[in-house]
Amino acid sequence: MLSLHITNETNRLKAVVLGLARNIGDQPAIDDTYDPKSLEHLKAGTYPEEQDMVKEIKAVEDVLKKYDVEVYRPKVIENYNQIFSRDIGFVIEDKFIIANILPDREREIEAIQHIIDRVPKENVVRFPEEAHVEGGDVMPHGDYIFVGTYRGEDYPDFITARTNTKAVKALEELFPNKTVKSFNLRKSNTDAKNNALHLDCCFQPVGKDKAIIHKNGFLEEEEYEWLVNYFGKENVFEITKEEMYHMNSNIFSISPEVVISEKNFTRLxxxxxxxxxxxEEVPYAEIAKQEGLLRCSTLPLIRE
Structure with missing residues (x-):
């Protein structure tokens, strides 16, 4: 059995599910893309090649193993993108919450069923179908759970809006002892520089008391201000629109003292x-073309 334990984003990592880039299949058709960045690279003829993405994920696996992290992998589904394991589930305390993601991606959950089966049944949770949630929007942080959402009435019009207010309520019910703090994020189906696909695309805690943040990712200035005040201005690294576009906030912590980051993030x-x-610098620029980076392709199961 797996005894899950996640209370924040940074404590020493013991076990994680790392996504797969093998057998990813043909490039998607323009009408089948889920985010503006993939769309942009398809149109430009710069969409990433499978062999490059396989190399990038292997570099992450090597770093994880260097730090004695137990690495679980999804089962390979032929011709299917399985890179972004964070989208399909997340752990808070000892609960594994299966995400209600885009229906086209349901098979990704089947591919980690062998891992979910090792969790006691009473600790596996699935929200009601109308509560949409993806792991990139959910961040446990001690007594808080930070959640990215989109509160606009035009929510159904955005394929980039992945977590709704019903999911925020479901989290409040599941964790009555925690404060669930939601943030209204900026969404765009067509402009990657004005789209915060998930909360981890514009914010992430790092180290013991620091955070990376991009102001324009937040629709409500007071919610952005709340985060800056919570961490303290001197502890916050503000990233530019260009840096958000390249996913600078989407690094991944092995511990408060060690992070995996993209090698081109020089300023960060x-x-x-x-x-x-x-x-620990790795090449991840090809995978980043699909609007996801290191946090998106890792699903932590156990931290100290």
């Missing part, structure tokens, strides 16, 4: 090092 990586954090 320098700041992390200045703050005493070891940065």
């Amino acid at each position: 990586n320098a700041w992390l090092r200045e703050n005493g954090i070891t940065v």
